[in-house]
Amino acid sequence: MSQSWLLKNGRIIDPRNGVDRQGDLLVVNGAVAGPGEAATDGVREIDVQGCWIVPGLIDMHVHLREPGEEYKEDIVSGTRAAAAGGFTAVACMPNTRPVNDGMAVTILILQRARDGFARVYPVGAISKSSRGESLAEFADMKAAGVVALSDDGRPVRDSQLMRRALEYAGDYDLRVISHSEEKALGRHGVMNEGAVSTRLGLMGIPTAAESIMVYRDIALAEYTGRPVHIAHVSTIMSLDLIRAAKARGVRVTAETAPHYFTLTDEAVAGYNTNAKMNPPLRSEPDRLAVCEALADGTLDAVATDHAPHSTLEKEVEFDLAANGIIGLETSVPLTLALVRQGLIDEKRFVELLSVNPAGILGVAGGSLAAGVPADLTIIDPALEFDYTQDTVVSRSRNSPFLGWRLQGRAVLTMVDGRVMYDLHQRCEQHSS
Amino acid sequence: MNSGKTMTTGCHFSHKHILGIEHLSAEHIDHILQTAESFKEISGRSIKKVPTLRGRTIVNLFFEPSTRTRLSFEIAAKRMSADTFNISASTSSATKGETLIDTARNISAMHPDIIIIRHSCSGTPEMLTRYVRASVINAGDGTHEHPSQGLLDMMTVREHKGRLDGLKVTIIGDILHSRVAHSDIIGFTRMGSRVFVYGPATLIPVGLEKLGAVVCGSLEEAVRDADVVMTLRIQKERQSDPLLPTFREYAQNYGVTREVMALARNDALVMHPGPINRGVELMPDVADSSQSVILDQATNGVAVRMALLYLVMGNT
Ligand SMILES: [Zn+2]
Numbered sequence: 001m002s003q004s005w006l007l008k009n010g011r012i013i014d015p016r017n018g019v020d021r022q023g024d025l026l027v028v029n030g031a032v033a034g035p036g037e038a039a040t041d042g043v044r045e046i047d048v049q050g051c052w053i054v055p056g057l058i059d060m061h062v063h064l065r066e067p068g069e070e071y072k073e074d075i076v077s078g079t080r081a082a083a084a085g086g087f088t089a090v091a092c093m094p095n096t097r098p099v100n101d102g103m104a105v106t107i108l109i110l111q112r113a114r115d116g117f118a119r120v121y122p123v124g125a126i127s128k129s130s131r132g133e134s135l136a137e138f139a140d141m142k143a144a145g146v147v148a149l150s151d152d153g154r155p156v157r158d159s160q161l162m163r164r165a166l167e168y169a170g171d172y173d174l175r176v177i178s179h180s181e182e183k184a185l186g187r188h189g190v191m192n193e194g195a196v197s198t199r200l201g202l203m204g205i206p207t208a209a210e211s212i213m214v215y216r217d218i219a220l221a222e223y224t225g226r227p228v229h230i231a232h233v234s235t236i237m238s239l240d241l242i243r244a245a246k247a248r249g250v251r252v253t254a255e256t257a258p259h260y261f262t263l264t265d266e267a268v269a270g271y272n273t274n275a276k277m278n279p280p281l282r283s284e285p286d287r288l289a290v291c292e293a294l295a296d297g298t299l300d301a302v303a304t305d306h307a308p309h310s311t312l313e314k315e316v317e318f319d320l321a322a323n324g325i326i327g328l329e330t331s332v333p334l335t336l337a338l339v340r341q342g343l344i345d346e347k348r349f350v351e352l353l354s355v356n357p358a359g360i361l362g363v364a365g366g367s368l369a370a371g372v373p374a375d376l377t378i379i380d381p382a383l384e385f386d387y388t389q390d391t392v393v394s395r396s397r398n399s400p401f402l403g404w405r406l407q408g409r410a411v412l413t414m415v416d417g418r419v420m421y422d423l424h425q426r427c428e429q430h431s432s
Numbered sequence: 433m434n435s436g437k438t439m440t441t442g443c444h445f446s447h448k449h450i451l452g453i454e455h456l457s458a459e460h461i462d463h464i465l466q467t468a469e470s471f472k473e474i475s476g477r478s479i480k481k482v483p484t485l486r487g488r489t490i491v492n493l494f495f496e497p498s499t500r501t502r503l504s505f506e507i508a509a510k511r512m513s514a515d516t517f518n519i520s521a522s523t524s525s526a527t528k529g530e531t532l533i534d535t536a537r538n539i540s541a542m543h544p545d546i547i548i549i550r551h552s553c554s555g556t557p558e559m560l561t562r563y564v565r566a567s568v569i570n571a572g573d574g575t576h577e578h579p580s581q582g583l584l585d586m587m588t589v590r591e592h593k594g595r596l597d598g599l600k601v602t603i604i605g606d607i608l609h610s611r612v613a614h615s616d617i618i619g620f621t622r623m624g625s626r627v628f629v630y631g632p633a634t635l636i637p638v639g640l641e642k643l644g645a646v647v648c649g650s651l652e653e654a655v656r657d658a659d660v661v662m663t664l665r666i667q668k669e670r671q672s673d674p675l676l677p678t679f680r681e682y683a684q685n686y687g688v689t690r691e692v693m694a695l696a697r698n699d700a701l702v703m704h705p706g707p708i709n710r711g712v713e714l715m716p717d718v719a720d721s722s723q724s725v726i727l728d729q730a731t732n733g734v735a736v737r738m739a740l741l742y743l744v745m746g747n748t
Contacts, residue, residue: 195639201576271555317553
């Protein structure tokens with residue numbers, strides 16, 4: 001099947017190359033065409049009037065659950081959900097079973113990803129089995145294909161280990177992604193500590209549990225001169241620390257997830273286990289601070305922390321329920337809501353979801369320059385849809401946004417010029 | 433049953449479940465208390481039984497050990513002629529085997545009319561309502577609520593004071609882990625009392641004032657001119673969370689003694705939801721003084737629970 005397309009009448013938003021124009025985009029043999037290139041015989045035309053054409057979106061923080069927990073998600077189902085959500089690439093966290101702390105698991109993931117619907121960038125573990133005791137083999141994993149390192153979900157407690165990880169990772173040009181959390185605070189916590197946790201009688205996790213470790217990680221990045229990326233930032237204090245660190249030149253980048261700028265801890269009311277995640281949903285002032293930080297550059301990326309769980313983990317007592325929600329299919333509409341509210345502009349939207357994740361991970365993408373692989377997402381910003389149990393593409397359905405009417409979504413997702421998702425069925429589907 | 437007497441407020445009681453005081457308006461609380469007051473007399477008869485709930489099936493589903501609350505509910509149900517069944521399960525063994533939802537669905541398939549549940553996880557009774565057809569009564573969930581205890585506390589105070597409006601109600605101790613404190617704060621506040629709390633900062637939850645309580649800076653401020661002084665059972669440590677250095681230090685600084693009670697109004701009531709750590713949060717002489725209504729709390733508990741069983745059955 002041809003991988004040549006003429007995408008007509010779209011709004012091309014490509015901030016890396018300073019482009020925001022109305023017009024056509026030509027893809028020839030799976031790559032973005034150069035200025036002189038003309039449509040050849042095999043080119044198929046698609047009218048994308050009213051839609052945006054943007055560099056393929058990259059979700060730099062997902063859990064694909066393979067190997068080990070395929071009943072929740074696997075690489076094929078997870079990347080299918082990614083493509084449906086407009087993502088052409090995802091970075092998958094290493095907390096699989098076994099943990100991706102070495103070459104073997106990395107190779108397995110990349111092998112499985114060949115049947116997937118989006119590019120998969122494995123993130124390797126910082127420590128062996130993510131136990132926080134000794135360093136995993138970074139050089140080996142880098143050679144096998146990991147793009148970054150993280151002990152996500154099992155935050156590195158030992159500051160010396162974290163220091164060594166930053167130093168050693170720097171030698172292999174791998175970014176350390178920190179799930180910054182002091183676990184001793186809120187050891188029994190199941191939601192944000194505050195008036196709502198008191199009302200619901202649920203044990204709290206204080207905001208300080210996050211900011212204490214954000215400060216430690218910034219201090220180590222500053223001391224070693226190595227970069228650090230802070231995952232899923234949720235509190236005012238963390239954002240203030242990151243903002244100040246950036247101002248004095250510390251190499252720190254940070255992401256947040258759509259639920260932190262969309263919901264507050266009030267969503268837990270009724271003991272909704274689909275509103276349980278870690279870090280927990282915070283208060284309204286925290287939510288507003290996250291919105292502000294997305295606009296002012298304190299936060300660099302939106303990543304979903306897509307964390308599929310089955311009913312076995314979620315249809316249980318709130319205290320016993322697993323942390324995490326799926327997010328790949330709701331990230332675009334929830335982030336577009338910020339554009340509609342005037343909090344960020346279209347260019348910033350593309351930076352947060354494509355340009356910056358590519359830059360932080362050091363992977364291709366985030367650009368529609370001539371000659372680059374045609375990884376692109378076509379978004380209809382006006383299209384409204386109901387997000388329901390029946391429409392979820394992911395294998396799991398643990399979303400607090402079920403039943404929401406959302407606005408704006410990907411209608412076409414291409415990787416290397418191949419169609420990975422086509423909402424309106426206008427193209428022949430890429431057969432996996 | 434003299435339903436005319438219980439319906440004097442003309443209140444339409446529409447609650448199928450009793451999950452927490454938070455869901456009850458002042459009017460509904462008043463209606464429950466009036467109903468309980470009318471039932472209290474039954475427990476004083478030589479034949480302590482009325483046929484009101486004959487043919488009704490009530491299941492006590494207790495995932496946490498309980499002596500007094502379960503006994504109180506069971507006595508209440510039997511005095512109303514309902515058939516009662518007790519199921520005890522430890523949360524840990526339930527986790528290993530059947531899920532709570534499967535247990536609930538199985539019980540529901542046997543058509544009980546009321547399920548009374550106690551569970552160590554907050555919100556479990558509310559979750560249960562989504563899976564069963566029966567009425568659900570919360571007999572204490574985690575650190576959330578213990579509505580029947582809150583109601584019997586209000587009944588006891590109203591019985592002695594003739595009112596709840598305008599009273600100063602003081603609660604001292606482990607507010608953080610007390611579902612009774614939560615139900616009392618919401619209930620008494622809703623009925624017009626002012627609730628003051630005091631305890632070491634380690635035991636005062638964040639945002640408590642949003643529930644309507646005044647958090648005091650000293651024992652003196654908390655107890656001065658109080659109409660009711662309630663102390664809560666104290667635990668030194670919970671799940672390796674270091675809350676207090678010693679019981680000795682707690683007793684010296686937060687324990688309610690005769691001297692402390694002298695700050696309260698002369699006719700102030702002494703209450704405790706039990707079981708008491710005598711000599712820690714409450715001195716024995718205070719617990720046994722004429723101001724103590726601790727045993728009235730137990731008596732009224734049966735009446736309140738009879739009222740709740742009656743009312744959730746649609747007071748037919
Ligand atoms: Zn994480």
